[in-house]
Amino acid sequence: MGDEYLVRMPGPWDGPVRVLAATPISFRLATLTGHLEAGQIEFRAGSDHRSLRFEIESWARSGDRFADALYSHLRLAKEIQLHMWTSVLERIGHLAGGRREGGVVITTRRIDVDRLASTPPVSPDARPPRGLTALAGREVNFDTSKVGEYMPSNAWHRDDMVETLPHEGPGPPAAGGSWHTARRLMVDYQLADSRAVRAVYRQDAPLAGRDILLKIRFAGMRFNAGVRVGEVYDETRQLDGRQAEVFGWYYQTLDGHFEEGRMHYEWLDTGDVEFRLHAFSRAAQTGPFVLRTGFRLFGRTHQLRFYRQICRRPRRLTEAELETEASSRLRWTRFLPSGSNGHAESAS
Numbered sequence: 337m338g339d340e341y342l343v344r345m346p347g348p349w350d351g352p353v354r355v356l357a358a359t360p361i362s363f364r365l366a367t368l369t370g371h372l373e374a375g376q377i378e379f380r381a382g383s384d385h386r387s388l389r390f391e392i393e394s395w396a397r398s399g400d401r402f403a404d405a406l407y408s409h410l411r412l413a414k415e416i417q418l419h420m421w422t423s424v425l426e427r428i429g430h431l432a433g434g435r436r437e438g439g440v441v442i443t444t445r446r447i448d449v450d451r452l453a454s455t456p457p458v459s460p461d462a463r464p465p466r467g468l469t470a471l472a473g474r475e476v477n478f479d480t481s482k483v484g485e486y487m488p489s490n491a492w493h494r495d496d497m498v499e500t501l502p503h504e505g506p507g508p509p510a511a512g513g514s515w516h517t518a519r520r521l522m523v524d525y526q527l528a529d530s531r532a533v534r535a536v537y538r539q540d541a542p543l544a545g546r547d548i549l550l551k552i553r554f555a556g557m558r559f560n561a562g563v564r565v566g567e568v569y570d571e572t573r574q575l576d577g578r579q580a581e582v583f584g585w586y587y588q589t590l591d592g593h594f595e596e597g598r599m600h601y602e603w604l605d606t607g608d609v610e611f612r613l614h615a616f617s618r619a620a621q622t623g624p625f626v627l628r629t630g631f632r633l634f635g636r637t638h639q640l641r642f643y644r645q646i647c648r649r650p651r652r653l654t655e656a657e658l659e660t661e662a663s664s665r666l667r668w669t670r671f672l673p674s675g676s677n678g679h680a681e682s683a684s
Contacts, residue, residue, distance in 0.1 A: 338354065338355060339355045340353065340368070341353050341355075345372070345420075350370070351372065352369070353377075354366050354368055361380055363378070365378075373397065374397055375397060376394070380393070387437055388432065390432075418442070465549065468536050468538070468547065470562075471547040476589065476590060476591075477589050477592075477593055477596050477621075478597065483598070486616045491618055492597075492617065492618045493615075494616050495616075498610055498612050498613075499647035499648060500608070500651070501518055501610065501611055502655055508581065514609045514654055515583075515609050517654050518609065518611060521650055521657075522585075525537070526653060528646060532554070532642070533642075534550070535548050535549070535551075536549040536551065543585060544565060544567065544585070545565060545566075547562065547563075547590075548587065559624075562593060563588060563590060563593070564588055564590055565586070565587045566586050568585040569584055582602060583602070584600055584601055584602030586599055586601070586614075592624070594620050594635070595617050596617065596620045598615065598616060600613065602614070613646060615643070
């Protein structure tokens, strides 16, 4: 505890770090001034009585503007880091005299710095982006009274997709289980890959009626689109003869969007937890001509790809969070000091 190390790395930087925490199966480092990154990193081992597992978990951002350019824009530092951690994991297995089962699994989650604080802005620097505030004066760009008429026969697309999430036991959804974890990810709009779509919204605004500014990247271009959350539902339904807990909401496209339509996100839990996507859409009849034309020409292929990513991502994120939580509980319960009252705290 408290020991400091200078990690020699290739390139014009070294990695000064300090030990923040240590247990019989893990240790955690914090970066010091001059490090390529700013954050913490933990190395830990574990066992499921069948195999050994070694993990590296890092929560960090770039240490300065130069590092940010190399990592976030040129992607050079990110590639170096990826190969470095992969080689570390392989080296650990070799030193332990073991044989690797399967490939190296890497899960990356991005905390969007554009997301606003949960309290109203109190200074000019904390004011909402102009594009977000402009959405308040915009209307939905299609006739919501004719939703039942929007069918493929009328040149609308109808899409329904289902993704199975980690299973739960029978009965109401368990606290900290698959259903509640996936629900929280959706409320925070963590389902879209931030490299393609980033969502900006007021966290202090209720989910129902919330305006969301979508920052979209496509083929080297960047453009914004506005949507508004409509109905939010949390209820029990009869589904195939069983009672199901259902949580969901939808958003609708606003004036200026290159699409018209509505997208539903739902979680169903009958012990079998499912994420469901329901959408109807077509190219917008108004708004920027270039975007509308581009969507008519290329949009459908990329739209379906986006839908598939939206479905796969909640499964990956939910599995990662559940595994991290299980590993944390195992780590603290197995190594509580004698005389402990059964509670432990960890910094994160």
